[in-house]
Structures are given as C-alpha cells and as structure tokens.
Amino acid sequence: MTRIIEIFCHNFLQKIIALIAAFFMWFFVMTEQDPEIEDSYVIPLTMSNVPYEFIAICDVKTVKIEASGPRSNFIKYDANAFRIYANLEGLEEGVHQLTPRVVMPQGFELIETSPNTITVKLDPLVERQMPIEIRTAGTTASDAAVKAMQKSMETVTVVGPKSFVEQAVKVYGTLNLSGNTSSFEAQIPMNAVDAKDNVVQRVRVVPSVITVSVDVESGIKKRIVPIVPELSVADGWELSKVSVDPAQIEIVGSESAINSIVTLKTVPFTVQTGQRFFKGTLELLVPEGVSVNSETVTVSAEVVRKTLMRDDAPNP
Numbered sequence: 001m002t003r004i005i006e007i008f009c010h011n012f013l014q015k016i017i018a019l020i021a022a023f024f025m026w027f028f029v030m031t032e033q034d035p036e037i038e039d040s041y042v043i044p045l046t047m048s049n050v051p052y053e054f055i056a057i058c059d060v061k062t063v064k065i066e067a068s069g070p071r072s073n074f075i076k077y078d079a080n081a082f083r084i085y086a087n088l089e090g091l092e093e094g095v096h097q098l099t100p101r102v103v104m105p106q107g108f109e110l111i112e113t114s115p116n117t118i119t120v121k122l123d124p125l126v127e128r129q130m131p132i133e134i135r136t137a138g139t140t141a142s143d144a145a146v147k148a149m150q151k152s153m154e155t156v157t158v159v160g161p162k163s164f165v166e167q168a169v170k171v172y173g174t175l176n177l178s179g180n181t182s183s184f185e186a187q188i189p190m191n192a193v194d195a196k197d198n199v200v201q202r203v204r205v206v207p208s209v210i211t212v213s214v215d216v217e218s219g220i221k222k223r224i225v226p227i228v229p230e231l232s233v234a235d236g237w238e239l240s241k242v243s244v245d246p247a248q249i250e251i252v253g254s255e256s257a258i259n260s261i262v263t264l265k266t267v268p269f270t271v272q273t274g275q276r277f278f279k280g281t282l283e284l285l286v287p288e289g290v291s292v293n294s295e296t297v298t299v300s301a302e303v304v305r306k307t308l309m310r311d312d313a314p315n316p
C-alpha cells in the first residue's frame with residue numbers, strides 16, 4: 001500500500017499538469033473535429049392513436065425539421081432515425097389543429113419544424129350501397145348488335161370517409177364493344193364518381209371489379225328512324241312547338257323486322273286541361289324483335305287555344 005502511495009505521489013505536480021493538458025487536448029479535438037452544427041431532415045408524418053372507426057385526413061405528408069448536434073451525429077443518423085407524429089387520442093369528429101411531435105436520437109436538439117402546426121380532419125368510416133351503371137365504348141361490327149347484357153351483381157359497396165362517400169353520385173364501369181361479333185364476358189373495373197363525373201378520391205368500391213356477360217347477335221341490320229310523339233289535348237285546344245329529344249333513334253333487328261318500320265311512336269298521352277306547357281318522359285312503342293339503346297324520350301310542347309274558323313263561330 002505504501003508502495004502504491006509513493007508511486008502516486010512521485011512527480012505528483014507533473015502528473016496533474018499532464019492530466020490537465022490531456023483534458024484540454026481532448027476538448028480541443030472534440031470541439032474542433034466534431035463541432036456543433038445545424039442541419040435539416042424531411043420526415044414522413046404519421047398519425048398516432050386514431051380513434052376507432054375514424055379516418056384521419058391530412059394533406060401534409062412530410063415535415064421538415066431543423067436540428068442541432070455534433071457533426072458525428074449527423075453522419076451517424078439518417079432520416080429513418082427520427083419519427084414525427086400527430087397524436088389524435090381523445091379527439092372527436094371534425095377538424096383539428098395539431099402540433100407535430102418529434103422523437104429524435106440522443107444528442108440532437110430540435111430547433112423548429114416546418115410546418116409547425118398541421119390540420120387533421122377526423123371523418124367517420126362509412127359504407128353505402130350503390131347501383132351499378134354500365135357505359136359502353138365503341139360499337140360492335142356493322143352486322144352485329146348487343147341483344148342483352150347481364151351483370152354479375154346489381155349493386156356494390158362504396159367504403160371510405162363519410163365526407164367523401166357522400167360525394168359519390170353513381171358507380172359505373174365502361175364496357176368496350178369495339179369490333180365484337182359474338183357473345184363474350186368481360187371484367188369491368190368500377191369507379192365511384194361525383195356530380196361532375198370526377199372519380200371520388202379516398203373511397204374504395206367493393207368489389208372493385210364485376211363480370212358482365214354480353215349477348216351479341218350477328219346477322220342483323222341497323223337503321224335510324226325519326227320519333228313521333230303521340231300527344232293529344234282536350235277539345236278547344238291544340239299543340240304548338242312540339243319537340244322530342246332525341247329526334248331520331250337507331251333501331252336494330254333482323255332485316256325483315258326493321259324494313260317495314262318508318263318511324264317509332266311514343267305511347268299515347270293526353271295533356272291535362274289547363275296545362276299551358278308540357279314536358280315529360282314518354283316510353284317508345286318498340287316492335288317485337290327490334291331493340292333500341294333507350295326506350296324513353298323527352299317530349300315538350302306548348303298548349304294553346306284552338307283558333308275558331310268563321311264557320312265554327314257560334315251563332316249570335
């Protein structure tokens with residue numbers, strides 16, 4: 001023990017000076033070779049503790065952070081070592097302003113985040129049953145026509161945030177008929193669209209694809225014929241400015257079925273007495289063996305008093 005004390009005390013002052021010099025040398029090396037610097041990272045934003053049966057909607061996808069720390073830390077860690085999240089615990093339906101929370105490795109100091117606040121909307125997750133509309137693109141071969149079309153289902157389910165599901169006004173798929181001369185089946189993707197026919201974002205259509213069976217009949221003929229509305233009015237009145245939309249229509253069928261057809265008429269309809277303007281949807285009278293792409297038309301007319309001729313005038 002005495003020997004150890006002697007060794008420790010021998011040249012004690014020189015040892016203290018050497019220790020202090022070593023400390024200052026270490027400090028110099030650390031501050032000069034590994035100085036404190038500032039740099040930035042772009043980190044994906046995540047949502048934490050989202051309430052059950054809600055969807056968190058936020059337009060901000062990433063947050064930029066400014067941080068300071070030893071240069072060696074910035075060499076050692078990349079953006080994957082950081083986490084930025086919005087804590088939604090306890091929040092209810094609606095729009096919320098939140099401050100992103102940052103988790104960093106030890107040795108870093110946060111300077112600022114950009115943006116420093118984010119807007120998050122909590123929307124209930126809902127679903128809605130909607131009928132399917134099949135649109136067609138192209139036409140069959142000149143001597144063929146679609147006789148019947150059968151969908152594998154009549155409705156689908158639109159799933160997503162409530163405010164987005166409410167934007168959907170219809171679900172449709174597009175069937176390509178180009179050049180087909182025989183019956184076929186096709187897998188048709190479904191799209192949920194808004195009132196302007198834009199695909200609604202953030203919603204899913206379940207199922208996303210349906211099967212459509214198309215019965216194509218070949219060896220047929222096509223003709224375009226005018227439409228004649230069958231309107232009548234009460235005695236003493238007459239129709240003026242009668243119009244029909246569309247004014248003509250394509251009929252499809254065997255040559256023997258369509259050769260004798262000059263016009264297509266609507267079902268007879270009597271305009272109510274006192275009604276000065278009529279606009280309505282009337283069905284077409286389509287002969288057996290003939291098909292059309294729409295069985296209804298829109299008819300408009302003005303109803304005016306009949307002009308009495310001299311011979312029809314009442315006697316005084």
